Amino acid sequence: MPTEQLQKLALGLFMPNCSNMPSISTHRVVKDQWTYEHNESLALAAESYGFEYLFPVSRWRGFGGETNFLGTSLETTTWAAALLRATSSINVFSTVHIPLFHPFVVAKMGATLSHMSGNRWGLNVVSGWSEREFGMMGISLAEHTRRYERTSCFIEILKKLWSAEDQPFNYECDWYSVSGGQASPVPEVPPMIANAGVSEDAKNMTARLCDWAFISTPSIDVVGSIIDDIALKAQVFGRSVKTAIFPFLIWGESRVEAEDRLASIISEKDEVATANWLHDLTAGSGSFDVFTSDMLAASGGGVHMVGSAADVAEQLIEAHRAGVNAVMLTFPEYLDDLHRFAKEIQPTLTEAGCIAAN
Ligand SMILES: Cc1cc2nc3c(=O)[nH]c(=O)nc-3n(C[C@H](O)[C@H](O)[C@H](O)COP(=O)(O)O)c2cc1C
Numbered sequence: 001m002p003t004e005q006l007q008k009l010a011l012g013l014f015m016p017n018c019s020n021m022p023s024i025s026t027h028r029v030v031k032d033q034w035t036y037e038h039n040e041s042l043a044l045a046a047e048s049y050g051f052e053y054l055f056p057v058s059r060w061r062g063f064g065g066e067t068n069f070l071g072t073s074l075e076t077t078t079w080a081a082a083l084l085r086a087t088s089s090i091n092v093f094s095t096v097h098i099p100l101f102h103p104f105v106v107a108k109m110g111a112t113l114s115h116m117s118g119n120r121w122g123l124n125v126v127s128g129w130s131e132r133e134f135g136m137m138g139i140s141l142a143e144h145t146r147r148y149e150r151t152s153c154f155i156e157i158l159k160k161l162w163s164a165e166d167q168p169f170n171y172e173c174d175w176y177s178v179s180g181g182q183a184s185p186v187p188e189v190p191p192m193i194a195n196a197g198v199s200e201d202a203k204n205m206t207a208r209l210c211d212w213a214f215i216s217t218p219s220i221d222v223v224g225s226i227i228d229d230i231a232l233k234a235q236v237f238g239r240s241v242k243t244a245i246f247p248f249l250i251w252g253e254s255r256v257e258a259e260d261r262l263a264s265i266i267s268e269k270d271e272v273a274t275a276n277w278l279h280d281l282t283a284g285s286g287s288f289d290v291f292t293s294d295m296l297a298a299s300g301g302g303v304h305m306v307g308s309a310a311d312v313a314e315q316l317i318e319a320h321r322a323g324v325n326a327v328m329l330t331f332p333e334y335l336d337d338l339h340r341f342a343k344e345i346q347p348t349l350t351e352a353g354c355i356a357a358n
Contacts, residue, residue, distance in 0.1 A: 022248055022332075025269050026066055026067060067270040085116065097127075099147075104181075123191055161182075167181060169181045218295065218303065247327055312345055
């Protein structure tokens with residue numbers, strides 16, 4: 001579709017609330033990117049540049065090796081509470097592992113965060129996949145389809161707990177037994193719900209119950225077909241779902257300079273952590289089968305956008321044309337790169353009609 005007929009692309013950040021985000025590499029690591037202070041500076045800068053979304057990563061344990069990739073992390077509901085109070089217009093999501101929380105707890109946290117923030121909070125659900133983390137807690141990982149069945153039940157309960165008209169209610173499933181379920185306050189506006197995942201199970205669940213599909217794609221060439229598939233599945237339920245991806249942006253004076261930078265990140269890949277990441281992430285999933293270890297090492301699973309500033313702008317415009325609604329950007333050096341992005345790439349996107357003027 002021509003750019004001018006599309007809804008504008010929304011900008012967001014996939015935040016570095018965990019150590020070593022986003023690369024599984026020892027190359028030029030910014031040591032304290034994960035700290036709250038750094039996250040708040042980023043959030044305020046992003047908001048000033050007209051960004052609309054902040055998504056965090058939820059992690060409970062690192063992935064070993066020299067980097068212990070994502071091993072130090074800030075919990076995402078408490079993180080969101082502080083950021084929502086520090087900012088005034090940007091939407092902040094929390095990422096929640098379904099098997100680790102009871103839906104009543106998440107409903108209450110979500111209602112609280114919504115009331116605290118003028119309805120700027122959203123929930124990103126993850127169904128769990130890391131044996132490393134769950135095993136450490138003595139929790140077993142269910143088979144893939146069952147994970148999403150549980151997530152569906154969780155969201156159904158959540159929606160009732162966020163809707164006064166639906167209360168009190170009873171709900172029975174393999175995981176939860178609710179009798180006379182009620183919660184107050186309910187949010188003034190139902191919080192946005194995103195699902196992070198891209199398997200058939202994930203897409204089916206997202207189509208029925210979520211507002212956003214937060215997906216990984218190996219290239220922009222294939223993202224359109226993933227989006228069309230989710231749209232078709234959602235149509236069955238008379239719904240539409242928006243799609244967000246998380247590109248990893250590297251740009252320089254020239255394409256060669258940017259490619260060299262990417263090559264340096266990959267050449268200093270943390271082999272142990274990358275292998276652990278790949279092992280857990282791909283178990284039972286299928287969603288990352290075409291990702292090479294080098295692709296994952298550079299971005300954790302985000303699509304690479306590399307080249308001159310003009311090249312990267314063009315790739316973002318391509319993603320928009322393919323139907324992507326939002327990009328949760330990741331950068332090697334978040335704060336510096338965000339300022340550079342606003343100066344060197346954002347104006348091209350505005351001129352092209354891809355994003356709204358700030
Ligand atoms: C964009 C995106 C963000 C994700 N964020 C997290 C996260 O913060 N924590 C987590 O444990 N898993 C996260 N995941 C992993 C997913 O929850 C999921 O387990 C993985 O994509 C495999 O699921 P699938 O087989 O349904 O695609 C994320 C996945 C994607 C695509």
